[in-house]
Amino acid sequence: MNLPNVKNRWHAIRAVASFVTPYKAALFIGLLALMLTAGITLSIGQGIRLLIDRGFTAQSPELLTQYVLLFLLLVGLLAAGTFIRYYWVTWLGERVIADIRRKVFSHLIELHPGFFETNRSLEIQSRLTADMTLLQSVVGSSVSVALRSLIMLIGSFIWLFITNVKLTLIAMLGIPLAIVPILIFGRRVRALSRKSQDKVAAVGAYVGEVLGQIKIVQAYNHQSVDRRYFDEFVEDAFLLARQRTLQRAWLIAVVIVLVFGAIGVMLWVGGMDIIAGRITGGELAAFVFYSIIAGSAVGSISEVLGELQRAAGAAERTIELLYAPNDIQSPSQPISLPPVHGNIVFEQICFAYSSRPETLAIDHLSLVVRPGETLALVGPSGAGKSTLFDLLLRFYDIQSGSIRLEGINIRQFDLSQFRRSFALVSQHPALFHGTVAENLRYARIEATDNEVELAAKAAFAHDFILALPQGYQTALGDAGLGLSGGQKQRLAIARAILADAPILLLDEATSALDAESEHAVQQALTRLRANRTSIVIAHRLSTVISADRIALINQGRLLALGTHQELLVSSELYARLAALQFQNTDQW
Numbered sequence: 001m002n003l004p005n006v007k008n009r010w011h012a013i014r015a016v017a018s019f020v021t022p023y024k025a026a027l028f029i030g031l032l033a034l035m036l037t038a039g040i041t042l043s044i045g046q047g048i049r050l051l052i053d054r055g056f057t058a059q060s061p062e063l064l065t066q067y068v069l070l071f072l073l074l075v076g077l078l079a080a081g082t083f084i085r086y087y088w089v090t091w092l093g094e095r096v097i098a099d100i101r102r103k104v105f106s107h108l109i110e111l112h113p114g115f116f117e118t119n120r121s122l123e124i125q126s127r128l129t130a131d132m133t134l135l136q137s138v139v140g141s142s143v144s145v146a147l148r149s150l151i152m153l154i155g156s157f158i159w160l161f162i163t164n165v166k167l168t169l170i171a172m173l174g175i176p177l178a179i180v181p182i183l184i185f186g187r188r189v190r191a192l193s194r195k196s197q198d199k200v201a202a203v204g205a206y207v208g209e210v211l212g213q214i215k216i217v218q219a220y221n222h223q224s225v226d227r228r229y230f231d232e233f234v235e236d237a238f239l240l241a242r243q244r245t246l247q248r249a250w251l252i253a254v255v256i257v258l259v260f261g262a263i264g265v266m267l268w269v270g271g272m273d274i275i276a277g278r279i280t281g282g283e284l285a286a287f288v289f290y291s292i293i294a295g296s297a298v299g300s301i302s303e304v305l306g307e308l309q310r311a312a313g314a315a316e317r318t319i320e321l322l323y324a325p326n327d328i329q330s331p332s333q334p335i336s337l338p339p340v341h342g343n344i345v346f347e348q349i350c351f352a353y354s355s356r357p358e359t360l361a362i363d364h365l366s367l368v369v370r371p372g373e374t375l376a377l378v379g380p381s382g383a384g385k386s387t388l389f390d391l392l393l394r395f396y397d398i399q400s401g402s403i404r405l406e407g408i409n410i411r412q413f414d415l416s417q418f419r420r421s422f423a424l425v426s427q428h429p430a431l432f433h434g435t436v437a438e439n440l441r442y443a444r445i446e447a448t449d450n451e452v453e454l455a456a457k458a459a460f461a462h463d464f465i466l467a468l469p470q471g472y473q474t475a476l477g478d479a480g481l482g483l484s485g486g487q488k489q490r491l492a493i494a495r496a497i498l499a500d501a502p503i504l505l506l507d508e509a510t511s512a513l514d515a516e517s518e519h520a521v522q523q524a525l526t527r528l529r530a531n532r533t534s535i536v537i538a539h540r541l542s543t544v545i546s547a548d549r550i551a552l553i554n555q556g557r558l559l560a561l562g563t564h565q566e567l568l569v570s571s572e573l574y575a576r577l578a579a580l581q582f583q584n585t586d587q588w
Helices: 009-017 021-056 061-108 121-163 165-171 174-212 214-219 223-276 281-322 385-392 415-419 436-440 449-458 462-466 485-499 515-529 564-570 572-581
Strands: 344-351 362-369 374-378 400-405 422-425 503-507 533-537 549-554 557-562
Touching: 009 281, 021 061, 021 121, 021 281, 061 121, 061 281, 121 165, 121 281, 165 223, 174 223, 214 223, 223 281, 344 385, 362 385, 362 400, 362 557, 374 385, 385 503, 385 533, 422 485, 436 449, 436 485, 449 462, 449 485, 485 515, 503 515, 549 564, 549 572, 557 564, 557 572, 564 572
Parallel strands: 374 533, 374 549, 422 503, 503 533
Antiparallel strands: 344 362, 344 400, 549 557
């Protein structure tokens, strides 16, 4: 995917950060709690110094009790601040990711179908799940840890200088040394993170593809081959993850050695100063406390940097989806849709799919659909019949020519308003996870129960629906799993009936039905087509003999147009198709 406005990773991170700004109050509370907990933690070091120098050394029970109570008060405040910080920072992470998911999904479902030809939907699904989970972890945790560690690092150095300048300078020797591996290993981790996430997405996409076609997999005994392919996908993802983990492990280990090595040297020098009487035991204890905090902060930052690098990759992949261009959009100033009677004109249209730009799927085709008529589109497979439906619904835009509805170019209409003029029954009926009633209401969400039942009866689906375990409230599996092909088709037809649109688009609407069901549904479609314009795609000529006109299409061109009897005389190709399909010549 090419991004017009997102040129690099930092742009993607800023785009994600823009989702945080609406929640300034939560961000402020979280940062305030973070500052409070960091300040309290740093204050504990001074409490340790006072406890040792004035409580233990002075051997005063009163002072000891006072300083212990002060210590417990700080612990209580630390616990309260940590609770507030954890809740609000985690809430912010969950809220931001929910907003990003919502916006990305809202954008995706508006994208033209051509986008999903070049981008696998299962990989997109992985981005909305795995990448979002990683981003949530970072926004709701890792960033907070990084900020807290940075504050602790700065604060601990301030207290280190206040406590003992000489020891601080010794401890600081490890810091510049730690920055070098952070820069070196961090760059490697960043590069490997993006590759690793792509591999994980590929694993998810392959699983979804195989399980979605499990019957074909098992029918052809392809399990062993798929296991081998899946093993290769998983192993590739593992090898990249291992490389990324190895780089992060080296980073953490080197930082720990350098930072805590410097602390060890500092302890030796400080111990010598205590023996010489130059500092007190409380000062050294406080200094050790702040040194450990500083070292832990550096180690934590170096570890979180790896997570942030992975999150940057996830942000980039997510924002790619958000900024993916939509080639099919409503005009900025759409024309109001006039009353639709079904006057459709295809005028010298040409179209080629982006994946095959050199081959015209529709080649200078002109065709007029009259209001109220039933026009059948026939021709060999791959002739361009279904493509005409896609172009009419503006799933794709033609490269030249024009398509007009009621005399107006369809590009001038608002897409959602324009598409309400059509009811589509595709060759492969699309059903969704949900109840039978919910699937029927997909065409018109506000339809009453009575309207739903009337549509089902008109499609001769009512009886088999009632025979289901919960009738209209029976939950269907994914893609209508558990229903026969004919049952799925009748539900799709009932949905089209419920849409009550002035133009019907029927793509092999009865192809999955047995003879008895086909006869019943044809009767329903005959009633449905009354006072409507219908365009019917058919491979079986027996289903369209009664059409007002039949358009013969081949290789994207209109070869002949007329009634069944007219085409038998005027078109050699049509006559040959009819001869192949009808055994009894009296039928045609």
